[in-house]
Amino acid sequence: MYEDALIPKLGVVTQIRVETPDVKTFRVVGADGKKPFVHIPGQCAMLSIPGVGEALFSITSSPTVEEYIEFSIKKCGCVTDWLHSMEPGQNVTIRGPYGNGFPVDTDFVGKDLLFVAGGIGLAPLHSVINYCRAHREKYGQIDVVYGSRSMGDLVDYKEILDDWMKEDGINVHLTIDNPQPEWDGHVGFVPNYVTELKPDISKTVVMCGPPVMIKFTLAGLMDLGFDRKNIYTTLELRMKCAIGRCGRCNIGSKFVCKDGPVFRFDELDELPNEY
Amino acid sequence: MQVDKNWTPTIVAFCCNWCSYAGADLSGNNRLSYPANVKIIRIPCSCRLNPMFILRAFQRGADGVILCGCHPGDCHYTTGNYYARRRMTLLFSMLDYLGIEKERTRVEWVSAAEGAKFAATMNEFVEAVTALGENKRLEDFRCKQ
Amino acid sequence: MQAVIKKKAIELLESGTVNRVLGWKAGEFFYDLTPAVFTTPEQIEKDFVYSVFSGANMSKYLIDESKKEGKVAAFIKPCDGYSFVQLQKEHRIVRENIYAVGLACDGMCDMREIREAGIKGVTSVEEDGETLKIGTIYGEKTMAKKDALLERCVHCKSKKVVDCDEMIGENGEENRDCGRFDEVEKLEAMSPDERFAFWRSQLSRCIRCNACREVCPACSCVKCVFDNPNSGIAQKAAASDFEENNFHIIRAFHVAGRCTDCGECSRVCPEHIPLHLLNRKFIKDMNELYGFYQAGADFESKPPVMNYTTGDAEPSIVYARGGDK
């Protein structure tokens, strides 16, 4: 078999979990039944269905999981539609991991971490949060602010309730956009909730979510006096190769696929505003 | 041209729902046989046939494409086959201009009562295409094994 | 001519008739004029050029320009004029926002013809009657202007500007005897094998750069079927012979009856594929089978592919025409 980074490996989807009406989590192993590769939290992989297309997804499972990798995927195009319609046992092709990932073993060590996520934006953070939970001793306090349109749109809700919220040293703050009869938690948009919580400016912040959420949360954090050096986010642009060659995902001289997808805001400030 | 004795062409027949598809059914009702390599695709009217479909068929391995519709003047939608007639005339002329065998494409008007004509037309068309051999000029190598 | 046009452009700007002028802007060399929008008399004085290299058909730019604030002045050569009218018929341009100045034209030159005549490293050109005096880094060369003309000008079908607000120069007449179908006839006279070989040798050079499509005033679709992932036939590069043929056949078919034969597709093709011969084949067939039709010659007529008569020729007429197998 010819070897090239663009030639994928075979994978098998062994489990599909319905998270929300439009998000499913797919568990993938290699053709040999083992975990296809080792990754760093925040990295991505290319999944494809031959004839339908190839697309980049962030890996949602923590590197600490030894058996498989997982992807939480929202239905929003032809590849995702196809993935959503398939059943366990289906082959897919996979290549990766790609990107830089979060500095979990360097910059994050010893820091208080604040994770801010909106909707499907939890997917890339899920991997980091679980990694940090697994290496709890390396980090300070962990806060998670997570919001969605409604209760039904909260990804990983069960895990958050059963595991995260029951754990010491991790505070989860959930919010939904509009009131719902079954909901007794916070109601309101994520950026406002973050400001309401008045996080300490020494925290390292990791954000992922829709562009408006990022924009207003960032503004809120700036008002609180945060340093842009301590705020991270992950970006998404159109990609074909995911290895810095096809020429699509550059922002100025940086490729999102290779130099990203994780960027600090002070790094982004140096780049042209084209993302 | 060398023709493999066992080779049979793939023929796609686009038939309008109102006349020709019914004509094809009638040739079935009357047990008038025609070669099995003719496969019919039902379209509402001959004017639904986009030249893209014809080229697509050749790309995917068809050796002949035939369009059957109501006789001019009898279109269920009054004017559909008149448009189809102009479009196909121009398309066939263009294919011929590109050096693609003009015998591979054909338009035939078959009414719902002309079961015999349908069968005869198909027999004759299959024969003509068989004589031409495989479609090489509009094939796509990626659709072959 | 250039002086008159520049004067007119400045006059239109200064009188407030228009707030900008679509024209040709000087480049690095005498021949590389770029379509540009001029907003001040100073810009026009400095950079506006009208010469035998102002061949570009600018009517397609009017699709966007005519939808902007205020009126734009456009200079319309006869062949551009057909596209200009055709685009109006297709409701693609807002006529009220355009001040159209018709230009009498006696042919535009093609740099490619000059280069193919073996003249290299050109730096200047001077029109001396029917001769072009061409300065090059390898010394001065001369060439008859008629040999340097664009293909479409050699077979100029009309010198008539169909629709304009005023003319510079005398408006001319249609010339149906321009011989533009001679090449098509030559091909028709060949055997199918020869024709196939001819078109393979041409179309196999296609690099699918889409220049023909992007420059074509009839190809003004919001999104081309070949770019639309949902069309089922989207393609980016011709990955097989079939796709080369398919693209050019479908493109010619989509513009059939709307193509004014402006010849831009062939002018811009980096591989010099005679694409106009495909469009002209359709035009010739339509003329012969359904009566003479010139797209963009009027505001009312229906293109032959969107029309019919009960007595039209049957498709089998094709078997009777063209060369034998």
Add this chain to the structure above:
Amino acid sequence: MKKISKAKIDELFKAISAKETLYIPVDDSEGQAAFIPYAEGLKMSEDLNTVRSAKDLFFPQVESLVNFKMDGKHIEIIDAATEKKPFVIFGVRACDARSFDILDRVFYYAEPKDSFYIERRDKSTVVTLACNAPEETCFCGAFGIDPAEPAGDVSAWQDGESFFFKANTEKGEALLAGLPLEDAADDAADKVKEDIRKITAMLPLKDLDLSKFGPGKTQELFNDPAWATLSESCLGCGTCTFVCPTCQCFDIRDFDGGKEIRRYRCWDSCMYSDFTQMSAGQPRPTQKERFRQRFMHKLVYYPDMHEGLFSCVGCGRCLRKCPIHMNIVKVIKTIGEEK
């Protein structure tokens, strides 16, 4: 240095093509030069350069990556790569020879490596040819390229009577070793070089000033208002990209042929509106952003990533082929002019 009389050039071509495929520039029926495999009777083009650059031979417009077979839930991955045979390209100009360096940094040296490209590069021998008659559109000098001293595995020169050859690499030496060549003095081509340099000194674009461009200029140039006017008439076609020897963007697509699904990559252009289109948005929504991307990449981003090397070689193809005559020289002069 070696030489061969011009009358015997066919013998040389025959000798090379007897061993491996030899590509030479040949005029086609419409007078367009292209690199095609040598066969007896083919004459080398008189044109300075081919319409498409020599990059095609290493990075072809369409390249099969892998095939798949689908059967129910099962996918089979099938090798699509065919073994690449060694080949020689003859008559590559100095500009195109530089373009290989530029492409190498993306496909050859950067991790992960591109096996397809590397295999072709490794199996090829590049014979360059000095430019006796540069065109007015040439500006390779602006990038420090000397058309009288082309790089490549073998450099070649021609005068009225002979071709002269000098091997620059081991591969080049190996090629020359087996060929029917005569020995020549080391300075045999000096007269040719001198003539060429006389001409390059007269080229109209010889003084193209690139000082405004290069690494670290992103912030300075990105918001220049001139991008809007320069891109105004751009049609958004891919001509410049596809004739460019250094453009390397590609798309990866699947084609379901019914029997097998073929995954291939093909050239793409950052000038196309769908290049960066996502279902959620478009970071380069108008032609201005797409146009700017192409030139910023060549003049700023690429140099940023690759030690100041510009991703343009001054071959002049875009100057000749752009349907509306917008090109990198106009961009350099407009954006680069003192404000």
Add this chain to the structure above:
Amino acid sequence: MQRIGVFVCWCGSNIAATVDVEAVADALSKEPGVVFATNYQYMCSKSGQDMIREKIKELGLTGVVICSCSPRMHEATFRKTCESAGLNPYMVEIANIREQVSWVHKDKAVGTEKAIILGRAAIAKVQLNTPLIAGQTPVTKRALVIGGGIAGIQTALDIADAGFPVDIVEKNPTIGGKMAQLDKTFPTLDCAACILTPKMVDAGQNENIRILSYSEIEDVKGYIGNFDVKIRRKARYVDEEKCTGCGTCMEKCPMKKVPNEFNMGLDNRTAIYIPFAQAVPKVATIDANYCLKLNTGKCGICSKVCLADAVDYEQKDEILEEKYGAIVVATGFNPISLEKFDEFAYSQSPDVVSSLEFERLMNAAGPTGGTLLRPSDKTHPHTIVFVQCVGSRCDASAEKGKEYCSKICCMYTAKHAMLTREKYPDTEVYVFYIDVRTPGKGFDEFYRRAVEQYNVHYIKGMVGKVVPEGGKLKVQASDLLDNRQIHIDADMVVLAAAIEPDKSARPLATKLTASMDTNDFFTEAHPKLRPVESPTAGIFLSGTCQGPKDIPETVAQAGAAASKVISLLVKDNLVGNPCVAKPDELMCNGCSSCEKVCPYGAITYEDKPFRGPNRTTLIRRVAVVNPAVCQGCGACTVACPSGAMDLLGFSNRQIMAEVDAICK
């Protein structure tokens, strides 16, 4: 991806004998998306249908493929079956393995292979099917009849009789049309007025009928069941409500030299007039072209003498806006202008008349009070030559006249000849004809009576020239049967002028987006099966606007059109065919290509705002298809260069998927 169930039918042995149904089901079960495949003896039987229903529910099928007989046979059946199981009926596809496989191919291996391929094609199509829901549109229960001749009157009466309100729009001051001008009618020779005027009165008095006379159609918008029509009520300068039709104004009007169109200009009328005694509505109208008051400001006599105070010189045109569910076109015909037929001296001698003029000359209410007198000298003509086919059945290259047969001329000429001979036995009557066409009940007997009983001289041949000379008309003609030249000195020559659609028809057709043939006759939806409907849904055709007809045919078609209208208006809602064209407005250019080929006028354009780059808004012209009007032929989908127009149920991708599956 769909979850597809495949059901292969044996059709007893009809399919199973030449197709290995088990192998077909087995092969198809392996196709992508197929979750279930089976075969069964009679899929269309109750138990077969029950199985389909069960499997849909049990397996949550989203698509069904049935390999069976022709879809023309049982597609509707299986769609209903699936619908009853909760599956959208348009998620069903049929692979025709009976008529197109088992019945035409005798070799079982060959048949089985083809059946599998057709099954694959159906599966490939179903993969791309989308649930379709037929749209419903409410129906305005009111009809519009355009034209108040016998066709319009009859249609209106029949619709009104069924209880629906009808408006008749008539451009003239009265209804009645051409039939009102006729004297007697063939072949029974009863008087036209005697049979027509009671109908006119009925129409005038019917509670459900409103007659809008002296009115024209200004604009038509909308579609079947929901037309919005603007009607121009032309100023008649007389208040219709007040006018009693007493006629005093006509007596006093000083402007008496207005050519009387009702009598074909053979006499005069006044500027204020009621066209004829039995006019409905019987209301005076001022002819603005001739009225002294309106033209010079001086006069006003009619106003002074009107006891009802009905005259209003200030009246203006009014625009009435009404809603209708159906429109009937009954615009009728006119004889062609004879200007181009100079050889018959029509414009040189007043004694050369058209048949309609002759009709008035014979009529008791006509200019001569029913005595046949030559217009020139009011003397009794003794020799009359009738010329048939004047302007009918002409060569297309002659550039005058019509190519078609006007159908009624043979019979009315026989009638004229017969009536002349009966009233004035001393008159010699010659009829020149090319063919005498008398296919109709009692027609040929009638013609033979003219020849045999009344001794009318029928001569096969054409009149070459008529020259007025010394009070006579020198007729030169040829007798084709005897092969000789004939010269007749006639007193009168009567020309059977061809008939053509009324001039108002073409602009009206444009407003209605109804199609017309090259002769300006309205085209019917199907020449055989839908002869009284226009291809544009909701537009119906009555009378000669569709083609030449005599009175009984006209009345028959009028009734047929009325019944079609009634069957439309009784519905509260119209359920459409969901397989209609659908434009993708993001792709649409608004270039109008689709509109040009749509035979139904189903496509209109709208300027719509779209999101442009950088938060701008772009206004673009895009096509809008009215699903209530579209019939789903697909002509537009091919005309559309951008591929924006697609046909639901037969989309580009669906058809290409079938092609792919077949050619695989």
